[in-house]
Amino acid sequence: MTMTLDLYRTIGILLDNAIEGAINSIERKVILSILSDNDYHIVSITNTINQNVAPSNMNKNGFSTKPGHSGIGLTFVEQYMARMPTISMHATLMNQNFTQTLTIGELHNDLSARRRHYTTKAY
Structure with a gap:
């Protein structure tokens, strides 16, 4: 898969939102994990927050916590x-x-047989 400017913009928006959410939390933590194989890439962004936001509300047009x-x-x-x-x-x-x-690319049924084992730690 070709990485496009829109994909980089998407990841940038998610990271920016994660950082802003973490700043207002007690722990102030953001974890970025990137896993890659030949057929797919997984980008996972975790951040601490101090409020409960329903993930379903986040996709509504004009939604913002700011x-x-x-x-x-x-x-x-x-x-x-x-x-x-x-x-x-x-x-x-x-x-x-x-x-x-974000899961980018094709995930095949036989992926578990080919998958490398990854461990992500937060410091």
Whole structure:
């Protein structure tokens, strides 16, 4: 898969939002994990937050947790994802940790037989 400017912009928006969310939290932590194989890439961004935001609200046009902000960044991400069938995004919120995971490329049924084992640690 060719990495496009829109993909880099998407990752940049997600990282920027993660940093802004972490700044307002007690722990102020952002973890970026990138896993790669020949057929796919996984970019996972986890940040601490101090508020409960339903991941389903994040894709609504104009949604923002920042006062006076237009919220167009996440709208761009949603529109980009709709155009890209080989990219998916999953978001979870657990114990004040918000994780967004982008899967880029094709995941095959036999992936588990070929997958290298990765360990991610937060310091």
